[in-house]
Amino acid sequence: MTGFFAGRTLGDLGRDLRSGAETAAGLLDRALESIDPSLNAFVTVDAEGAAAAARAADEELAAGRDRGPLHGVPVAIKDIVDVAGLPTGMGSAHFDGYVADRDAACVARLRAAGAVIVGKTTTHEFAYGASGDTAVNGPSRNPHDPSRISGGSSGGSAVAVAAGMVPLAIGTDTGGSVRIPAAFCGIAGFKPAYGAVPTEGVFPLSVSFDHVGVLAATAADCRTAYRVLTRQPQDALAGHDDLRVAWVEGAPVADEVAEIVRGLLPGAPAERVELRELRRVFAAIQDSEAYEVHAERVADAPELYQPATLDRLRRAGETPGWRYVRASRERARFAEEAAALLRRHDVLALPTVPITAPEIGQEECALGRVQPVLLSLTCAWNVLGLPALTVPAGTAGGLPAGLQLVTSAGREDLLFALAAGLVP
Amino acid sequence: MTGFFAGRTLGDLGRDLRSGAETAAGLLDRALESIDPSLNAFVTVDAEGAAAAARAADEELAAGRDRGPLHGVPVAIKDIVDVAGLPTGMGSAHFDGYVADRDAACVARLRAAGAVIVGKTTTHEFAYGASGDTAVNGPSRNPHDPSRISGGSSGGSAVAVAAGMVPLAIGTDTGGSVRIPAAFCGIAGFKPAYGAVPTEGVFPLSVSFDHVGVLAATAADCRTAYRVLTRQPQDALAGHDDLRVAWVEGAPVADEVAEIVRGLLPGAPAERVELRELRRVFAAIQDSEAYEVHAERVADAPELYQPATLDRLRRAGETPGWRYVRASRERARFAEEAAALLRRHDVLALPTVPITAPEIGQEECALGRVQPVLLSLTCAWNVLGLPALTVPAGTAGGLPAGLQLVTSAGREDLLFALAAGLVP
Structure with a gap:
């Protein structure tokens, strides 16, 4: 099964939303329909909260308020990153029953940009492993061969994007935890420079090395999300012919x-x-x-x-x-x-x-x-x-x-x- | 036995040098005569090098060049601090035969201020102890009771000042190594703020905590030396009546x-x-x-x-x-x-x-x-x-x-x- 978002870039989605061919509520329904439980990408799906966010996004666009390229776009969040009102499970039995009372800084920036938070993705327990197969809710599975690892620790985020469940996901990367599952699942992943995206509200693994990063089908979509997370303008990407x-x-x-x-x-x-x-x-x-x-x-x-x-x-x-x-x-x-x-x-x-x-x-x-x-x-x-x-x-x-x-x-x-x- | 410098401040010495009542060469002789080997304050005495420095100091003063309050003053240096041309023994057999090829930054600043480096003082081995009784050259001894410890690790520096062998000595202080021997020997000792005096050329003990400090009979003399080491002017000390x-x-x-x-x-x-x-x-x-x-x-x-x-x-x-x-x-x-x-x-x-x-x-x-x-x-x-x-x-x-x-x-x-x- 391939989800709706496979082959669709943020640019495609933005055009459809602004032309009226699609709505944020509709994109959310596509995301929810695209979630394949057998791949174990999601540990929590917030259909209700996401529906409210999607409605608000649609109302804003209808009223002429446009928050930019993530407006109305469904996004998944790794389950060591706090989302207000949702459990943060860390892939561990230790945090059974813990519900975050506020958004991590990166989630707050996504929301301010109009993104619709669909839910939380499977993480290697406490992000402490690159395989993605050790979690209280079981391993996330590689869409190219479900008997194989997704890679980790942001395994669920990589699977959710690679299988077309969402066009964009947040991961964290302490030793490769965004890039490894992105590579194994055949998508793009970007770890920004240290400190470029705040880690406030993200459970620490190794504070000297912890980074918040993004996963998307293409490098261009990673750049768009990165610029939102760092509050940079969405300038056109300049060409560079003679790179060494x-x-x-x-x-x-x-x-x-x-x-x-x-x-x-x-x-x-x-x-x-x-x-x-x-x-x-x-x-x-x-x-x-x-x-x-x-x-x-x-x-x-x-x-x-x-x-x-x-x-x-x-x-x-x-x-x-x-x-x-x-x-x-x-x-x-x-x-x-x-x-x-x-x-x-x-x-x-x-x-x-x-x-x-x-x-x-x-x-x-x-x-x-x-x-x-x-x-x-x-x-x-x-x-x-x-x-x-x-x-x-x-x-x-x-x-x-x-x-x-x-x-x-x-x-x-x-x-x-x-x-x-x-x-x- | 009480050495020549007991009861004499840097101010007293400076007046005598400038009035012609005393010379740097003469002060050096007083220092060398005052060294009581039974207290084991010094591990190396550089009579020859010090004599040359004293002669130069006298010639400069005679020629009207005055380098300030340490000009012509005998100073002792803890034996984990490099002095060019002298052994740095660290109180250890490990550095047997090691001779420094350049001055530590603090020693260079003293020399630039006209100080006469008399020699190197006994240190607790590698400055790693507060008692001052563990060194390959034996313990430095408390002038108030030679059966007792001087305290450490800058034990020799404290003994040299307390027994009147020199009016000023350099120590280092990682956990109390200037202040403890100063207190035990009945003199003043000052550990500046972290980083105020460079530690370049000082053998490290714990880089997060290592400080270069000074030992003298009085707090006022510590201030004078501290201002030389930090290249601050010798401003008059303002009074403070209502200190909390x-x-x-x-x-x-x-x-x-x-x-x-x-x-x-x-x-x-x-x-x-x-x-x-x-x-x-x-x-x-x-x-x-x-x-x-x-x-x-x-x-x-x-x-x-x-x-x-x-x-x-x-x-x-x-x-x-x-x-x-x-x-x-x-x-x-x-x-x-x-x-x-x-x-x-x-x-x-x-x-x-x-x-x-x-x-x-x-x-x-x-x-x-x-x-x-x-x-x-x-x-x-x-x-x-x-x-x-x-x-x-x-x-x-x-x-x-x-x-x-x-x-x-x-x-x-x-x-x-x-x-x-x-x-x-």
Whole structure:
């Protein structure tokens, strides 16, 4: 089954809404009809609240008040992000019964732009995993093969967009949690620069690396949503003909993924970047920060965690403090190296994930243990806080692979301009 | 034996130098004669280099070039601070044979002000201890009773000033390492605000808390040296009649110390401050940062440490990273509370150390284990980065106790003004 929004961009929807061919209430009905429970994309659907928002959007448009490109558009929100009046479940039994009393900052900005919040999407428990298959409400499933993982932790958001249930979803990305499921599900995903979108009202995983990001079918739609979330005007995207693009090499990549992805940018020079060292820095800092958030819960109610999450947290809690301090120092050094690299090149290109989506429950792949392999090309850009975009690059054996593009904060439009010219 | 500089202020010395009653070369000779090896204040004496500097100072003064209040004045430098051409021993066998090739920033500023560097003073090994009795060159000894500790880690600097060997010494203070030995030896010691004096060229203990400070017989002389080190003009000290002073209560204090110290400021109101919690924050951060500096040395050559230092480092290395993260969060909260407290009061007053100097090797005292008791009233002001001054408050059984005064960064002169009016 393919949902209504597959193949429809925000631009298409906006035209239909403004021509009268469609209404916000109608788009919401399409979204609700498109939700396929077997994929487990949504953990909460707010049909009633969304209907009220859609009616208000329609009334405003009829009265001549136009809030811009998200006006009347159905949007899904990852279930670690607070939406006033709805449960925030975090994919965990720990937050059973918790209902948020106010919107997260990013949700408030979406509402102010006229978006219709359809519901909450399945998250890897506490966003602490890149596979998307560990949650009290079960795994989100890959629309390209439901026996395979969606990727995570924003798995439900990626599935909801990829399967055409909604045209846009909010995710969070601490080590790749927007980009990995976007790549596995064959859509676009954008992690802005660190701090560009406020994380207020988002449950923390690792405060040094937590980012709010967006998932949509196309890079152009990610840009539209990103500009709403950062309160920037919707300027036309300028072309950039002579971008200096370098391929980043720094971790093993499966042959079929390398072939698909590298074929998109033939001739670009290669740069070796110490992604393995950055992964160590990422792990030491994330482990310490994540356990700090959970220490009391692990002590008081360990049985409420999914076993894999509890196991991971307990190991994280054993990271010594001096490793955190060392990693923080190394992070500063890597930031200088990255800045130098981004003076030589406008954009860095690499695969988003070195493999295509493994089976649900699969722990090993040809490149090693699945979890670190999933993060091996994404988490460096969280350590460095750089904007990173993934766009669909094609499929291998029916499973999508993503091309990841990275640049300096403030130069995000280079990513969108480059993506606009790519033909997978 | 009491050295030449006992009872002589920087003002006295400056007058004698400028009247021709004394020369820099003569002051240096007095210093060298005053050094009592039995107190183990100095680990290196640079008679030759100092003589050259003294001659140059005399020639400059004779030629009408006057560099200000430290011109021609003998100064001692703690042996974790680099002085070009001299060994920096760190109190450790690890740095046997190491000779610094350039001056630390603070030493360069002293030289630019005409000071004569006499030599290097005994430090607790790597400045990692408040007792001053653990060093490869043996303990520095309290001039008031050589069987007792000087306090540390800037023990040699405090002894050199207290015994009149020099009128001024440089120390460092990460948890109290200037103030504790100053209080135990009956002199003044000032830890400036965090970052006020550069730490470049100083071996790190815990970078979040490391401060360069000064030790002298009087608070006024500390102010003079502080202004040289921060390149501030030597403005006259303004009087402050209506200072709002509060007593800080937050850790047990021995009766005899409380009596001496509180008697200096009768009538001031008391405020309870969570010094115990700040001490936990201090320990988690210092432990992690200190071990990060030493991790490779502990792994490669543990036998080169004094046993007590090695034991302490190994325990420090076990502090979990999440405790470091938690402590960093709590530190931010305490900083807000301290700022509020310092809006209600101009100056906070408390004893510098809750006890008088224990015997060398003594591990327990009436208030508990000696090491944490020593730090219990000082380390909070390192966590908060606030300027803190200790001044002699009197003696109990012949052993000195210190009054500690704390204020906001930028208001240091309140401390010196208050101290100027106190009569022990």
